[in-house]
Amino acid sequence: MSAAGNLDVRVPIGALFTLLGLLLTAYGLFEPVSAQAAFTRGGQINLWWGLVMLVFGVCMLLIARRRRRSAATPSSRAP
């Protein structure tokens, strides 16, 4: 039994970033940045950075899933 159990670290990372991304995106949509921050001319930073994180999280999850599949069918594993 390996010390990593059978946990692929990409799964928690992907899940965390997906959740954070969704949260920020939704917050950015419903709670537009008003005058709350003195400087931010970056506009809807919650919205677009939330989307960036969402994409990253989903990519991590997809890679993890592909890995798990190829590990499950050893014949298709890369040499």
Added chain:
Amino acid sequence: MATALTPVGLQWIDYTIIALYFAFVLGVGWRLRRSMETSADFFLSGRSLPAWITGLAFLSANLGAQEVIGMGASGAKYGISTSHFYWIGAVPAMLFVGLFMMPFYYGSKARSVPEYLRLRFDEKTRAFNAVSFAVMTVFSSGVSMYAMGLLMHLLLGWSFNASVLVSAAIVLAYILMGGLTSAIYNEVLQFFLIVFGFAPLVIVGLNEVGGWGGLKAKLAVLAISQGHPAGAYTHAWQGMDAPAHNLIGVEWFGVAMGLGFVLSFGYWCTDFLVVQRAMAADSMDSARRTPLIAAVPKMVFPFLVILPGMIALVIGGAGIIPAKVAAGGGPLLDAAGKVVLNYDLATPSMLMHLFPNGMLGLGLAALLASFMSGMAGNVTAFNTVWTYDLYQTYIRPKADDRHLMWIGRVATVVGIGLAIAAAYVTASFNNIMELLQLVFAFVNAPLFATFFLGMFWRRTTGHGAFLGLLAGTAAAAIHHGLTLPAGAVAGVKGGYFGVMATFASEMGQTFWTAIYAWITCFVVTIVVSMLTRPRAAEELVGLVYSLTPRTVGTATALWQKPAFLGVVTLALLTILNIIFY
């Protein structure tokens, strides 16, 4: 002038984001708790992790909150020259440890750096290194815990006690459950969180000051108004001909030799905190690739942690770094009547000013992540050295594996407890901590000479190594005691043996102290080794370069070969230095 630090209060969204981050780091520990079966699982991750994971953890374990805050502060003080701590002051050493030293660390099957010293030299050299390392890790996590608690109190009005205890408890919980694997997995997660938390700060900040060009122009005006050359903040090498011509107050030789060679190689090549990550790798190739993989993001990190400090200096015209508070309540003034800025708040006040709610929670989570990754790095290195090098060696040599694992868990609790105690000592007696850190600096400065001679000169003996280390440490203390940085009074800053020379800055003094310590250790080790009996060649196979068969890597693809990775990294490093000369 002294702007309030909380223009935006925290909202439910910020708390939710921070809570989510806490839940995930604990979840990782929980998920791994059943896979900790032997002490090798708990302390070494069973040598089972792929290179990209150990590589990111290698970087993240070093990236404590003090690093993030401190590098932002240095960015505001010294400008882009701060990147010397990343470029010349880290990357070459990371390449060296991966390419040339890992074969002995990983190949010797030593379970810790002090244990390698035992195999190569003798018991006393190991004991010296193990004890000083164990004490140092506890104290440095205490100092960083103190800094964290203070920051959270200043920024958000959170209670100092609660901030310290809650973050320590979370780190404790996930290490107790999942050992080194849990620490490493969380370091990878924290790495991404730090990147995603600080990258938007830089993007928004640069956007605000008109891009790199705008920042350069604004900093040029500031530099000239302070009587420096226009490029003082935006050039890393220009003005390095003499200490008086640059903001750091050091000349190129001190930077290249003191920082780039002695201090950097002494840390990255011998510090168990980072080397432990590589030792957890699943193969020799992965172990060698670990620091090389870490070197690539390390090169880019200056843009993430130094730029916020530089932007904070000029954003909005006068910058947003608050002044230090004088005893009377007003801003602190220096001898010339100028306001003294609290540089440690440069990066935090960027977070508070530039991020709206939502992003603010993310930025704070990133700050907490950097704190926790640094803390976990210290704790996992401490419990391993304590258990293998001290407990198993001096207290119960016959302990079985189950007992060792139990001791490791106890050491985790005790280590964190001691670190908390150290945080409170720091809070009440700041000078004691300063003094201790000075002592650690003396002990660490000569270390690389010992490892270098040990690995590459088979004639080196245990007596030579031990006496060399002692002499190097003493040389550091003597050099420090005979010199002073300009403007300082004799005491903890040096000069306690009488002042023979002054340096333009504390940094210059530190670099030169390290250089003298290294040379002394190098020479004494050689002289004593020549006078004492060397060990038989067959005892040193696998521990010394000339007696170890060359490792033939299993990597087939060119881009996986450690040497190729090293060359590419070196080329990128050169290009970066040319761009920001």
